[in-house]
Every structure is written in C-alpha cells, then in structure tokens.
Amino acid sequence: MSHYESPIRETLILGDKSYLDVSNDIAAPIEGKANRLWWIVFTIALVAFLWGLGAIIYTIGTGIGVWGLNNKINWAWDITNFVWWVGIGHAGTLISAVLLLFRQKWRMGINRSAEAMTIFAVVQAGLFPIIHMGRVWNAPWVLPIPNQFGSLWTNFNSPLLWDVFAISTYLSVSLVFWWTGLLPDFAMIRDRATKPFQKKIYGLLSFGWSGRAKDWQRFEEVSLVLAGLATPLVLSVHTIVSFDFATSVIPGWHSTVYPPYFVAGAVFSGFAMVQTLLIVMRKVSNLEAYITRDHIENMNKVILVTGGIVATAYLSEFFVGWYSGSSYEDFTYLSIGAATGPYWWAFWALILCNSVFPQLLWIKKLRRSFIFSFFMSIIINIGMWFERFDIIVINLSRGHLPSTWTQFSPTFVDISIYLGTIGFFFVLFLLYARTFPVVAQAEVKSILKSSGSQYKKEVAKQEDREYRAQGSN
Amino acid sequence: MSNKIIQAIFDDDDVLVAAVKKVRESGNHIEEVFTPFPVHGLDKAMGLKDTRLAITAFIYGVIGISFAVWMMNFMMIDDWAQNIGGKPSFSYAENMPSFVPIMFEMTVFFAAHLMVITFYMRSKIWPFQEASNPDPRTTSHLFMMEVDAGDNADAVSSLLKKVGATELKVVDKH
Known part of the structure; x- marks a missing residue:
C-alpha cells in the first residue's frame, strides 16, 4: 500500500472527499461570485490604499520633512513598519520550505495562502526603505551598476546594502517558488473553465502545464531543492535585517543576540498573520475541510515556541543591560528606565502582547478555539509592531548626550502611509482569494488517501480486524 | 509499428x-x-531516469558564489578601493567577513532562479505555451496512460481494460 499511514496520525482532510470534490471545492471561490462582505472589505482596503498612496506622493513631492522624524530619532515608523512587514513575510516560506523538509503534511492546507501573504507583505516592506530615501528616483543607486561617477560602486560592507540583496533575493525566490507550485492548480482551473476569456487567462498563467509524469518528477525535485535553498534564505533575511541594528554602535542596538532573536520574532509574527487571514478565509471560502482545527492548533504551537524564544531573548537583553551596570544601558528598550520612563506604555505593550498573553495558548481548549486564536493573532501582530517601535524609537530617544533626549510623535503622513500599506496588503490578498487557487490542491490530492478522513477510518477498521484475528489465534 | x-x-x-x-x-x-x-x-x-535538476542547482550555486566573489573583488578592491570605517580595502581575504552575506544571497539567487528556468525549459513550460494534455479531466481527477497500439490494437485494448482502464480511445500518433 503506497498510501499507508498510521490511523492515529491526525486527519488533515475532513469529509468524504474524492479527487473531483477537491477540485470543485478549490475552484468554487474562483468560479463563483464575490459576496457583499468581500466587496465591503475590498472597498475599505482600496480606500486605505489610495489614501496611503496620496500620502506617499505628498512625501515624495515635499520631502521626508513631512514625517515626524527629528535630529535624534531619524528612524521611526518607516523602519518599524519595514521590519514589521518583513517579519510577517517570513511565515510563508517557513511553512512551505521548512515544513516540507520536515515532511509536515499539514502544511499543504495552508502553504499557498501563507506564501501569498509572504509576497504581499514583502512588497509592503520594500516600499519603506525606498520612500525613506526621499529622492526615490535615485533608488537604482543601490544596485551595483556602472554609473557616471567614475564608476563609484555601492558599498558591500554596509548592512543596508546586504538588505537590498537579501530582500530582493527573498522576494524573487519566494515568487518563483509560489508560482511553480501554482502551475498545476492554474492548469486545473484552465481545464475546467467554461468562459473563453477565463480559459485564456488561466491558460496563460499555467504556462501550458500538462501534468506529464516526467514533469511531475522534475516538479517534485525542484520543490525539494527550492525548499532546501529557501530554508537558509528565510533565516538569512531577518538575520540581515537585524544587522541593520546589530552592527551599529547605538546602545540597545549593538547586540549579538539580535539575529536569532529577530528570526524567531519574524516567525512568531508571521504565523500570527497567517492565523488572522486563514481563520477568516476558511469560513468565507468554505475551506473548513482543508484548514481544520488541527491546522490552527499546530500553528498555535509554533507561535508558542517562537514566542518563548522571543521572551527568552527579552529576558537576556534585560539581564545583560542591567548586569552591565552602564548608565547608558538603563534607557535601552528593555530596561527599568524604559519600563518607567516616558515610553512606559510602549514597553508594557510589548511585554503584555508578546510575552504575557500568548502564554494562554498553553491551554489546549484555547489554542483549539478559532475565535480565541483570531484575537490572539491580532494581539501578537500589535505586540510585534511595538517590539520594532521600541527597538527603534526608545533606543534613539535617549543618547549619550542628555540635551538631545527627545520623543517621537508621528504626523498624519506617517500614520497614513502605514494604514495605506495595510490597505494595499489587503487589496492584494482579497484579489488573490478571488482569483487564485487558495489551497495547493495538487498536493492535497497526493495526501488524500493517507490523510483523508474516510481513508483513515478504513485503515483503522482494517487494522482492528487484523488485530482481532491475531488475538483469536 | x-x-x-x-x-x-x-x-x-x-x-x-x-x-x-x-x-x-x-x-x-x-x-x-x-x-x-x-x-x-x-x-x-x-x-x-532520475532527474538531474538538483545537480544543475549545485552548479548554478557555484557559479553564483564565484560571480559574487569576482564582482565584489573587482568593485571594492581592484577598481575603486575606499576606506570605509577603517576596514581593509586592499585585500579581499581580509575584508571577506563583511562580504559573506552577499556571497550567500547570490549563491541562492543563482541556484534557485537558474534551476527553475532550466526546469521550465526542459519541460517546455513558459508563458503563452499551449497545454498539451489530451483530456482536460487529467488535471483534475482522472489519469491517462498513452500506450503504443503496436501491431495488435485489440490485444492492447483488452489488456488495458483488464488492468482497470475505465475509458479507451484510439488516436493517431501526435
């Protein structure tokens, strides 16, 4: 039996599904019409996006003086949002690559949407460093291309340039990984489309995928090797983002724990965003059979582990800062000075949202609850935004020279651009949910016989019979 | 035949x-x-036969890291050396630690993209390519085996029926 799997392993596909049922379920949101709720949410997201776009145009036209930055706090919401979005963009590749290497079959219900979320989040992240340049038309200067200055090359010693390479490699490799996985699913939609226009579009998107045995053999090999490449890549991206801070000499930033701690934080926030999106999507797109309570619980377990790593990093940062006895370390973002100073609210938002509330997930009943998981994911998203805000703004607000001590207050432009990226993200995700196969149906079909509920029951019955037969001998 | x-x-x-x-x-x-x-x-x-795409990925990765080393050596050491934070600007080997991130990223970039392009070329999948599966249901829930009819089409047909085929169709070779 090629599909044998122990019946006590979790059931990943509920209901008595056949291969055709899987195709029908995944194609349904694409072939059906959008409901009212979709249009309402889409309109809100679109308005937010356009508003943010206006704020970006205003920023570029006038200069970044329209933001709340000042002499001391010269990075604030922009880089906070950048790191927040990149962090969110880590879950997709983690789910599709790392869980593939570990042969975790539960990834198959969620990997497509998680990867989509990754790509859309990294697009938002990429916007911030570019508009922070002020003169965005000079953005190509970050690329090592011959130029009219001599040539004066880019500085490969700079963590900011490492970021350029890391983020663009990550975005492009994630996109290719995602699209290659999409080809068979686009082909499925293409071959069942009845409208000629739809058939043409999906024919174009599917690159003429026909499902030959040799193609599948190559497809599986490519997926495995891409997973092997994407795993160190995803770890490297947030490592390099953390270098932006860790290689500097600012108290609170200059810290060797940053790379692993940032990666854990990225996975923590990325899984939270996956929960936020998928708990809603499984209901709206009728995917309850594919994204089950077990999937949500598994993701909550990952959140609990990475949240634990993050909390440990907070403790070590706090301890090392305190143990150094340096007065400069008493106003870093994890210190008694921060907890009681003018940014006490940001400090406590971080501690409560990231380290205290998520501990409730130890309770099995809560981590298997959809409603609770949804609210917890929102709390973690807020907490992880504050983590980056605290690292950047609290650390910059107090320097070595007390006369420079200051605070940051965002202008309406800062707020508008942030809301605009959230709007843009949801515009992309909502369009995706209506036009793309949101579950990797080809992969799900390949595990249907080992993890589908009716097959599980049959195997259990069969084994039971065999056991009884042995007992009577 | x-x-x-x-x-x-x-x-x-x-x-x-x-x-x-x-x-x-x-x-x-x-x-x-x-x-x-x-x-x-x-x-x-x-x-x-086993596919050799994984081997090509390794070769592409080697090309990627070699290109990164050559590029940074040319730009930072040979063509226009600069004193940046007192880092050694005259020797690639001594300045190497700060070049590691980009050496790694270029390795992954080359290996991943060139392997996928090779896959697309070998399997003939790219934009505007026409699908070539004879039955549209084979991307959804059915499986198709194409067998050479040989000299005795009836014998092959009855064999296929016996091993579980649900539908049979005889077509000209394409």
Missing part, C-alpha cells in the same frame, strides 16, 4: 501504478502518463 496510440483513462492512482507495471511487463510501450498530482512511485514504475 503502427502509428496509433491508445489513450486509457484511469480513475485511481493505485490502479494506475499497478497498470503501468503490468503494461510494461507485457512488453508494450508507454508513450506518456498524465496525472493531476504527483503520484509517488509512478516514475519508478514507468522506468523514468
């Missing part, structure tokens, strides 16, 4: 793999198999 092939439709992957083995044992030639999802063991049953 005739120029006819028989297209046999199957509705179950386990039946398909068993059928592929039997058809090959009986000495018939399988032209192609179309499936809606990766069927494990099918390539072995068909006698397909």
Whole structure:
C-alpha cells in the first residue's frame, strides 16, 4: 500500500472527499461570485490604499520633512513598519520550505495562502526603505551598476546594502517558488473553465502545464531543492535585517543576540498573520475541510515556541543591560528606565502582547478555539509592531548626550502611509482569494488517501480486524 | 509499428501504478502518463531516469558564489578601493567577513532562479505555451496512460481494460 499511514496520525482532510470534490471545492471561490462582505472589505482596503498612496506622493513631492522624524530619532515608523512587514513575510516560506523538509503534511492546507501573504507583505516592506530615501528616483543607486561617477560602486560592507540583496533575493525566490507550485492548480482551473476569456487567462498563467509524469518528477525535485535553498534564505533575511541594528554602535542596538532573536520574532509574527487571514478565509471560502482545527492548533504551537524564544531573548537583553551596570544601558528598550520612563506604555505593550498573553495558548481548549486564536493573532501582530517601535524609537530617544533626549510623535503622513500599506496588503490578498487557487490542491490530492478522513477510518477498521484475528489465534 | 496510440483513462492512482507495471511487463510501450498530482512511485514504475535538476542547482550555486566573489573583488578592491570605517580595502581575504552575506544571497539567487528556468525549459513550460494534455479531466481527477497500439490494437485494448482502464480511445500518433 503506497498510501499507508498510521490511523492515529491526525486527519488533515475532513469529509468524504474524492479527487473531483477537491477540485470543485478549490475552484468554487474562483468560479463563483464575490459576496457583499468581500466587496465591503475590498472597498475599505482600496480606500486605505489610495489614501496611503496620496500620502506617499505628498512625501515624495515635499520631502521626508513631512514625517515626524527629528535630529535624534531619524528612524521611526518607516523602519518599524519595514521590519514589521518583513517579519510577517517570513511565515510563508517557513511553512512551505521548512515544513516540507520536515515532511509536515499539514502544511499543504495552508502553504499557498501563507506564501501569498509572504509576497504581499514583502512588497509592503520594500516600499519603506525606498520612500525613506526621499529622492526615490535615485533608488537604482543601490544596485551595483556602472554609473557616471567614475564608476563609484555601492558599498558591500554596509548592512543596508546586504538588505537590498537579501530582500530582493527573498522576494524573487519566494515568487518563483509560489508560482511553480501554482502551475498545476492554474492548469486545473484552465481545464475546467467554461468562459473563453477565463480559459485564456488561466491558460496563460499555467504556462501550458500538462501534468506529464516526467514533469511531475522534475516538479517534485525542484520543490525539494527550492525548499532546501529557501530554508537558509528565510533565516538569512531577518538575520540581515537585524544587522541593520546589530552592527551599529547605538546602545540597545549593538547586540549579538539580535539575529536569532529577530528570526524567531519574524516567525512568531508571521504565523500570527497567517492565523488572522486563514481563520477568516476558511469560513468565507468554505475551506473548513482543508484548514481544520488541527491546522490552527499546530500553528498555535509554533507561535508558542517562537514566542518563548522571543521572551527568552527579552529576558537576556534585560539581564545583560542591567548586569552591565552602564548608565547608558538603563534607557535601552528593555530596561527599568524604559519600563518607567516616558515610553512606559510602549514597553508594557510589548511585554503584555508578546510575552504575557500568548502564554494562554498553553491551554489546549484555547489554542483549539478559532475565535480565541483570531484575537490572539491580532494581539501578537500589535505586540510585534511595538517590539520594532521600541527597538527603534526608545533606543534613539535617549543618547549619550542628555540635551538631545527627545520623543517621537508621528504626523498624519506617517500614520497614513502605514494604514495605506495595510490597505494595499489587503487589496492584494482579497484579489488573490478571488482569483487564485487558495489551497495547493495538487498536493492535497497526493495526501488524500493517507490523510483523508474516510481513508483513515478504513485503515483503522482494517487494522482492528487484523488485530482481532491475531488475538483469536 | 503502427502509428496509433491508445489513450486509457484511469480513475485511481493505485490502479494506475499497478497498470503501468503490468503494461510494461507485457512488453508494450508507454508513450506518456498524465496525472493531476504527483503520484509517488509512478516514475519508478514507468522506468523514468532520475532527474538531474538538483545537480544543475549545485552548479548554478557555484557559479553564483564565484560571480559574487569576482564582482565584489573587482568593485571594492581592484577598481575603486575606499576606506570605509577603517576596514581593509586592499585585500579581499581580509575584508571577506563583511562580504559573506552577499556571497550567500547570490549563491541562492543563482541556484534557485537558474534551476527553475532550466526546469521550465526542459519541460517546455513558459508563458503563452499551449497545454498539451489530451483530456482536460487529467488535471483534475482522472489519469491517462498513452500506450503504443503496436501491431495488435485489440490485444492492447483488452489488456488495458483488464488492468482497470475505465475509458479507451484510439488516436493517431501526435
């Protein structure tokens, strides 16, 4: 039996599904019409996006003086949002690559949407460093291309340039990984489309995928090797983002724990965003059979582990800062000075949202609850935004020279651009949910016989019979 | 040799793999198999050779890291050395630690993209390529085996029926 799997392993596909049922379920949101709720949410997201776009145009036209930055706090919401979005963009590749290497079959219900979320989040992240340049038309200067200055090359010693390479490699490799996985699913939609226009579009998107045995053999090999490449890549991206801070000499930033701690934080926030999106999507797109309570619980377990790593990093940062006895370390973002100073609210938002509330997930009943998981994911998203805000703004607000001590207050432009990226993200995700196969149906079909509920029951019955037969001998 | 092939439709992957083995044992030639999802063991049953794409990925990765080393050495050391934070600007080896991130990223970039491009070229999948699966249901829930009809189409047909084909169709070779 090629599909044998122990019946006590979790059931990943509920209901008595056949291969055709899987195709029908995944194609349904694409072939059906959008409901009212979709249009309402889409309109809100679109308005937010356009508003943010206006704020970006205003920023570029006038200069970044329209933001709340000042002499001391010269990075604030922009880089906070950048790191927040990149962090969110880590879950997709983690789910599709790392869980593939570990042969975790539960990834198959969620990997497509998680990867989509990754790509859309990294697009938002990429916007911030570019508009922070002020003169965005000079953005190509970050690329090592011959130029009219001599040539004066880019500085490969700079963590900011490492970021350029890391983020663009990550975005492009994630996109290719995602699209290659999409080809068979686009082909499925293409071959069942009845409208000629739809058939043409999906024919174009599917690159003429026909499902030959040799193609599948190559497809599986490519997926495995891409997973092997994407795993160190995803770890490297947030490592390099953390270098932006860790290689500097600012108290609170200059810290060797940053790379692993940032990666854990990225996975923590990325899984939270996956929960936020998928708990809603499984209901709206009728995917309850594919994204089950077990999937949500598994993701909550990952959140609990990475949240634990993050909390440990907070403790070590706090301890090392305190143990150094340096007065400069008493106003870093994890210190008694921060907890009681003018940014006490940001400090406590971080501690409560990231380290205290998520501990409730130890309770099995809560981590298997959809409603609770949804609210917890929102709390973690807020907490992880504050983590980056605290690292950047609290650390910059107090320097070595007390006369420079200051605070940051965002202008309406800062707020508008942030809301605009959230709007843009949801515009992309909502369009995706209506036009793309949101579950990797080809992969799900390949595990249907080992993890589908009716097959599980049959195997259990069969084994039971065999056991009884042995007992009577 | 005739120029006819028989297209046999199957509705179950386990039946398909068993059928592929039997058809090959009986000495018939399988032209192609179309499936809606990766069927494990099918390539072995068909006698397909292992793909060498993983080896190409390794080669592309080596090219990527070599290119990164050459590029940074040319730009930062040879062409226009600069004193940046007192870092050694005259020796690639001594400045190497701060070049590691980009050496790594370029390795991954080259290996991933060139491997995928090689895959697309070898399997002939790219934008505006027409799909070539004869039956549209084989991307959704059915499986198709194309068998050379040989001299005796009826014998092959009855064999295919016996091993579990649900539909048969005789077509000209394409």
